[in-house]
Amino acid sequence: MADAAIAPTTTAAAPARRPQYGSMSKNRRWALRWSYFFLVIFAVFFLMPPFYMFITSLKSSAEISAATNPWWVNSPTLSNYIELLTQNQYLTFFRNSAIVSVFVVIITMAISVIAAFALARMKFWGSATLATGVFLTYLIPDTLLFIPLFKMFAWVNDTFGIQLMNHWWTLMILYPTLTVPFATWIMIGYFASIPKELDEAALIDGATWMQTLTKIFIPVALPGIIAATIFTFTVAWAQFLYPLAFTTSTSELVLPVGIVTTLIKGDVFNWGQIMTGALLGAAPPLIIYAFLMDYYIAGLTAGATKG
Numbered sequence: 001m002a003d004a005a006i007a008p009t010t011t012a013a014a015p016a017r018r019p020q021y022g023s024m025s026k027n028r029r030w031a032l033r034w035s036y037f038f039l040v041i042f043a044v045f046f047l048m049p050p051f052y053m054f055i056t057s058l059k060s061s062a063e064i065s066a067a068t069n070p071w072w073v074n075s076p077t078l079s080n081y082i083e084l085l086t087q088n089q090y091l092t093f094f095r096n097s098a099i100v101s102v103f104v105v106i107i108t109m110a111i112s113v114i115a116a117f118a119l120a121r122m123k124f125w126g127s128a129t130l131a132t133g134v135f136l137t138y139l140i141p142d143t144l145l146f147i148p149l150f151k152m153f154a155w156v157n158d159t160f161g162i163q164l165m166n167h168w169w170t171l172m173i174l175y176p177t178l179t180v181p182f183a184t185w186i187m188i189g190y191f192a193s194i195p196k197e198l199d200e201a202a203l204i205d206g207a208t209w210m211q212t213l214t215k216i217f218i219p220v221a222l223p224g225i226i227a228a229t230i231f232t233f234t235v236a237w238a239q240f241l242y243p244l245a246f247t248t249s250t251s252e253l254v255l256p257v258g259i260v261t262t263l264i265k266g267d268v269f270n271w272g273q274i275m276t277g278a279l280l281g282a283a284p285p286l287i288i289y290a291f292l293m294d295y296y297i298a299g300l301t302a303g304a305t306k307g
Contacts, residue, residue: 050279057081057276064271080272081280090277092251093258096168097237097281100254103172104236105229108179112228115180116187117213121199131188138181142241145177150245168252171243175236183228190224191217226292234285255281 056064058076068074084090119131153164164170194217202212218225243257253261259277263270 050282053275053279056271057279059272061270061272080276084273084276084280089250089258089262093253093255094281096253096258097255098284100168100171100175101233101236104175104179105232107172108176108183108232109225109229111176111180112183112187113218113225114213116184116191117209117217119184120188120191121196121217122209131185134181134188135185138178138185142178146174146242146245149174149177153246165246166248166252168243168247168254170246171236171239171254174242174246175239178239179232179235183232186228186231187221187224190221194220230288230292233288237281237285 052071055071055073057080058073058078060075060077060079063074115134119127119134153170156162156164164173198216198220199212202216203209207215238256239254240256243254247253247257250258250262255277259274259281263274263277
């Protein structure tokens with residue numbers, strides 16, 4: 001039939017391309033393997049020194065000097081711990097470090113929290129430039145700061161007759177020059193991340209700036225304050241250059257300098273007690289980090305990305 005309608009031809013739709021789940025899963029497995037590989041290398045690299053210190057602290061002086069496997073203890077002993085913890089010198093070093101670190105934390109946080117709140121929320125002319133200058137101050141190395149500080153102390157002694165050298169409490173004046181700039185920078189970032197409506201509402205309700213800080217901002221910014229506190233304590237506890245330069249008497253030394261000056265006599269190194277003292281000295285910061293690590297990371301993250 002000439003008039004017969006020709007049926008339209010239809011083409012079959014191409015089947016949808018399925019995602020290659022097998023390939024994705026394989027790539028993920030390889031990524032995890034490489035991640036674990038580098039994590040193991042990282043852990044071994046950073047855990048080997050404290051592990052070696054612990055092994056050495058369990059050895060006697062005779063075994064340390066003997067030509068044996070340094071990674072194995074043939075005759076474990078706690079004599080190094082007993083001798084060190086029964087020495088008045090080491091306990092004095094530990095006490096000095098603890099007192100200095102606690103007071104440095106108090107002084108630093110009292111200054112940093114107020115300064116950071118003013119720079120982050122009480123906007124005034126030059127506040128941004130001043131905040132940048134505060135952080136740049138932290139970048140100045142200790143080796144450049146202790147020389148002018150030494151000269152300033154000598155001037156105070158010559159002018160007013162006040163001897164600031166060779167006193168452990170002098171370190172409470174020196175350490176904030178290292179801790180205040182960085183702690184203030186962390187707190188500026190954290191305060192800047194808090195919604196501005198909070199302080200505006202508090203001011204409308206009649207609160208003063210100090211009430212706004214103590215009743216609103218400090219509770220909200222507690223992770224940042226904890227991060228700055230941990231950093232301050234760690235710097236004060238582990239500082240070596242300042243106490244080495246400004247204290248000389250054995251009774252005035254703090255732990256890092258005391259271990260080096262009393263356990264190293266000429267070319268004789270009492271390695272067992274040195275390792276023991278270092279491990280015991282590392283315990284307080286380690287305990288603090290173990291319990292407050294989440295706050296420390298949260299505070300550093302906010303301080304580094306805000307403001």
